[in-house]
Amino acid sequence: MITVSKLEVRAGARLLMDDVSFRIAAGDRVGLVGRNGAGKTTLTKILAGEALPAGGSVTSSGEIGYLPQDPRTGDPEVLTRDRILSARGLDTVVRRLRDAETDMGSDDPAVRDRAMNRYEKADAALHAAGGYAAEAEAAQIASSIGIADRLMDQPLRTLSGGQRRRVELARILFSGAETLLLDEPTNHLDADSILWLRDYLRNHKGGLVVISHDVGLLEACVNKVLHLDANRAVIDVYNIGWKAYLAQRETDEKRRKRERANAETKAKTLTDQANKMRAKATKAQAAQSMLKRAEKLMQGVEGERQADRVAKIKFPEPAPCGKTPLTARELSKSYGSLEVFTDVDLAVDRGSRVVVLGLNGAGKTTLMRILAGVDESDTGGVVPGHGLKIGYYAQEHETLDTSRTVLQNLQSAAQQLTDTEARSVLGSFLFSGDDANKPAGVLSGGEKTRLALAILVVSSANVLLLDEPTNNLDPASREEVLAAIRTYAGAIVLITHDEGAVHALEPDRVLILPDGVEDLWTPDYADLVSLA
Known part of the structure; x- marks a missing residue:
């Protein structure tokens, strides 16, 4: 499995953990916890062999399945089904079968004969790797975490960020890896998929390390906790379940x-x-x-534990604007033969609150990208009103320039800020000292979330487009975001699976995709939030 000995981990000059030792054995289902920015994602990259520690050693045996926070789905032209099957090398075998089947329909007898031989060899290879039962297993896993059957034969480029992340999760679960390293696996999953994943992980026979802010998942699965204490730069090992850990940590x-x-x-x-x-x-x-x-x-005594720092978030005073700063008319979007949505209308009035609901794949993120001007619709268009200033929070943080530093990203969004003012803002979002000079590409999911929120804060936007703004946040930081949503005076269009975020928004309207139905908000719609 995985053995860690005297590990030292740094982020630049900052010490994240020192002299850390622990072991992940078969049957260990470990919750890796600690505040945002403490080094959890960095540690999982080291355990997965994708990064090197500053000191110490990590040894592993058996296959490791690693799900990072950011989806890495490879070739965008690969089909969803083939991407999942590639975890066991079955994608190439299945493609050989398909190609052979095509050639077996040739009018040329020689081509048919060669195709028959190729088919027999590919069929034998498929059976050796688990046969058609393995294909059925992959399809069952995909369906269980919300990947619709129609998506299985679509290229990855047609999928949303949330769908691609689910594909990667399905691929890793299908891989049969002895040790699973899962960084926020419930992101973008609906309520039914989360329940299924809890059962799956609880019954996993190998090792498991999971980073998650989903308390229900931790309570259901975890039998061991590694608490990364950023203040002491150590990991406390608790060989007990989640609820017992919480009590024992308080006692400690x-x-x-x-x-x-x-x-x-x-x-x-x-x-x-x-x-x-x-x-x-x-x-x-x-x-x-x-x-x-x-x-x-x-x-001989440990230092007094300092309270974890939390980013202080207050969305900007909105710039003056007209009565209706943003209007969308007759929007439609398709990817090839796949129609995502059609004839969607939306008028965002000054200070209005709109929540967008719809099942995964209904086009919520696609609509938000069109409203933000990142993508274009196939029909219709977005009409900016007087004084419109958009602040767009993208769930995959694709609006961040990963080649530029944290400071450069902020300054590009608010060029009126001096260097000192920009660093002051970053400091309130827990980017202090050399952290401001780190490339955005090396940030953890939680750190990217904080940087994206900092950019919103300095934007003076009067319409905020927020796509899953509470993902990757610890409970204290989430509460800061919810408070900022409650008090913001401008208009907000929100996509979220977080019922608390909807309560904070107090929406006046709801837009349901893919049908584009717009309605006044009533509490009856609240039941749809966790399914969205």
Whole structure:
């Protein structure tokens, strides 16, 4: 499985963890937890062999299946089915079968004979790799996490970011890897898919390391917790389930606080006594001994745990605009023969709140990209109203320039900011010191979320287009985003699976895709949010 020994991990000059050792064995279902930016994603990359530590060693045995936060689906022309089957090398075998079947219909007898031989060899290879049962297994996994049958024979380029991420999750689950490393696996899954995934992971016989803010998933699956304490740069290992971990961690924090208080009291008594004795030459040596004992006492206790820092988020004061800053008329979008939606109309009035609902693949993200001017519709168009300033939060963070630094990304969005002002804003989003000079491409999902939110904050936008803004956030940061949504004075168009985000928005209207039905919001629509 995986053995970690005396690991040291850094982000630039910043120490994330030091002298860390642990083991992931068969049957260990580990929840890797800690605040955003603590180094969880960096650690999983190291465990997967995709990054190197600053010190120490990681050894592994058996196949590892790694799901990063950002989808990496390879060739955009590959079919969804083939991408999933490639986890066991079955994609090439299936393609050989298809090609042979085509050639077997040739009018040329020689071509038919060669095709028959190729078909027999490919069929034998398919059976050796699990046969048609393996294909059925791949299809069952895909269906269980919300990949519709019609998507299986479509090229990856026609899929949304959320759909591509589900394809990667299906591929890794189908791979049969002994150890699974899953970074936020429930992102973009609907409620039924999340329930299925909980059962699947709970029954996984190999090793599992999961990073997730889904408490239900952690409660259902985890029998071991690695808590990455960013303040102490250590990992605390708890060989217990999630609820027991929460109780034990609280007990441990109280114990550390009590031990430190006792040590400080004793050290102060020794120091005070030593200071009194130091004035007398005959007792100088004894005083020095007491000071050493006081120092040793304080070295033996852990530092007091500092409260985790949370990004302070307040969306901008919206720039002045007309009564209806954004209007969309008769929008439609297709990818080849696949019609995503058609004849969608939407008028976004000043200060209005609209939530967009629809099943996965209904075109919600596609619509948002069209409204933001990133993509073009096939018909109709978007009409900007007087004074329109759009702030677009993309769920896959594709609006960030990954080749530029954190600071450069912010400055490109708000060129009026001085270097000092920009660094001050970044500091409030927990990018301090050298963090501002890191390329955006090396940031974790949570860090990219914070940077994208920082860009919104300095945008002075009067219409915010928010596509899953609470993904990848720890609970405290999520609450900051919800508070910012509640108090923002401009218009918001929101896509989310997070019922709390909808409650914070207090929408006045709902747009349901792919039909494009617009209606006044009522509490009856709330049941659709987790299915969206």
